[in-house]
Amino acid sequence: MSLHDAGxxxxxxxxxxxxxxxxxxxxxxDGMPYTYVLAGMRAPPARYVAFAVVxxxxxxxxxxxFFHTGGWxxxxxxxxxxxxxxEVQKRTWDADTVVELGxxxxxxxxxxxxxxxxxxxxxxxPVLADRFGWEAACGALAMSMGLNGITKFTMSGLKWTSVSGxxxxxxxxxxxxxxxxxxxxxxxxxxxxxxxxxxxxxVVLELAGLLFAVPSARLLIMxxxxxxxxxxxxxxxxxxxxxxxxxxxxxMITLA
Amino acid sequence: MTWAELPQLLPWWGxxxxxxxxxxxxxxxxxxxxxxYRMYSPTADRSEGAVPTxxxxxxEARMIDYDRFEGIDPTGIRWDNFACSHQWMVHEARRWVExxxxxxxxxxxxxVVWGFRVFKVTDAGEVLETFHPMVSGRAVRR
Numbered sequence: 001m002s003l004h005d006a007g008x009x010x011x012x013x014x015x016x017x018x019x020x021x022x023x024x025x026x027x028x029x030d031g032m033p034y035t036y037v038l039a040g041m042r043a044p045p046a047r048y049v050a051f052a053v054v055x056x057x058x059x060x061x062x063x064x065x066f067f068h069t070g071g072w073x074x075x076x077x078x079x080x081x082x083x084x085x086x087e088v089q090k091r092t093w094d095a096d097t098v099v100e101l102g103x104x105x106x107x108x109x110x111x112x113x114x115x116x117x118x119x120x121x122x123x124x125x126p127v128l129a130d131r132f133g134w135e136a137a138c139g140a141l142a143m144s145m146g147l148n149g150i151t152k153f154t155m156s157g158l159k160w161t162s163v164s165g166x167x168x169x170x171x172x173x174x175x176x177x178x179x180x181x182x183x184x185x186x187x188x189x190x191x192x193x194x195x196x197x198x199x200x201x202x203v204v205l206e207l208a209g210l211l212f213a214v215p216s217a218r219l220l221i222m223x224x225x226x227x228x229x230x231x232x233x234x235x236x237x238x239x240x241x242x243x244x245x246x247x248x249x250x251x252m253i254t255l256a
Numbered sequence: 257m258t259w260a261e262l263p264q265l266l267p268w269w270g271x272x273x274x275x276x277x278x279x280x281x282x283x284x285x286x287x288x289x290x291x292x293y294r295m296y297s298p299t300a301d302r303s304e305g306a307v308p309t310x311x312x313x314x315x316e317a318r319m320i321d322y323d324r325f326e327g328i329d330p331t332g333i334r335w336d337n338f339a340c341s342h343q344w345m346v347h348e349a350r351r352w353v354e355x356x357x358x359x360x361x362x363x364x365x366x367x368v369v370w371g372f373r374v375f376k377v378t379d380a381g382e383v384l385e386t387f388h389p390m391v392s393g394r395a396v397r398r
């Protein structure tokens with residue numbers, strides 16, 4: 001398997017993963033699934049289970065077919081399925097609560113922009129058009145990460161690097177997770193100078209994420225972004241396999 | 257630029273779509289596959305951080321291990337003026353109580369309190385913590 005195909009395989013698998021996570025959050029909506037506790041989940045009605053099974057089958061087929069044929073139809077179907085489950089999820093909560101619950105779909109973003117970039121590609125060569133599509137996906141994901149940094153600056157200025165920024169978040173998260181992690185977070189929360197530097201580094205890396213759109217800078221930026229996401233997972237406790245894998249997958253596809 | 261030269265746009269295609277994403281995000285803010293990712297950004301603009309916490313019989317516990325709540329108004333489960341970066345926990349806690357209210361006084365119910373552990377970090381790096389109860393009542397362990 002080539003590096004390109006490996007990247008494509010990650011995209012395909014994660015499209016199914018993303019669907020499954022959303023389905024689980026919906027099926028367990030009467031419990032506390034966003035807090036990763038399924039203990040309160042009741043047995044869902046049969047029609048819900050049927051929807052989940054049929055939907056998962058369709059999504060798996062779409063992802064498999066996309067991986068093997070590269071066709072736009074199964075890719076569009078996969079994006080459509082992610083949209084469907086998001087709409088279903090939204091109905092289980094009031095108004096825009098799903099946004100506050102923080103469920104993002106980076107692989108959905110990647111393939112949606114791949115479709116758009118390929119459709120608008122200034123070439124009739126399908127292979128070249130596909131490359132244009134993946135470049136568009138990289139651009140969208142570059143701006144996704146860049147916006148994290150931009151929004152921090154526009155909403156809070158440089159406060160992110162003060163004790164009210166990262167220190168406070170670390171202190172809050174010192175009450176969750178395995179004991180060694182909790183101790184590490186508390187230790188870092190008590191080190192304002194270190195966390196000021198870490199906070200600044202994080203914002204700089206998020207802003208540097210914009211360069212993921214530039215092919216010549218992509219590999220280096222991808223390494224920085226993966227480290228950023230892993231740092232967020234360890235220090236702040238957000239377990240995000242989709243964000244962890246989307247940048248390496250796109251880099252593998254476009255740089256192979 | 258002629259049509260034949262257009263493939264030279266390839267290295268710039270990502271930047272063009274990054275700009276397109278930016279415009280779409282500013283326009284739609286949060287729509288499917290687009291987001292401004294503003295969720296955690298305001299959390300830096302605060303002096304305290306509130307973490308939802310549940311106590312049963314005076315001991316910190318998981319709320320999901322309790323049901324048949326009595327004497328608790330679920331609408332009191334909100335972050336109010338507290339700066340909370342765990343909003344999903346507040347949403348889930350409120351709905352859990354809403355959907356698991358007691359129909360009548362339950363034997364075996366214990367005193368429960370839901371509120372915020374409020375953290376503050378001084379410039380010297382000292383971590384201060386207080387507890388602010390928001391709602392209290394009784395509930396039964398499941």
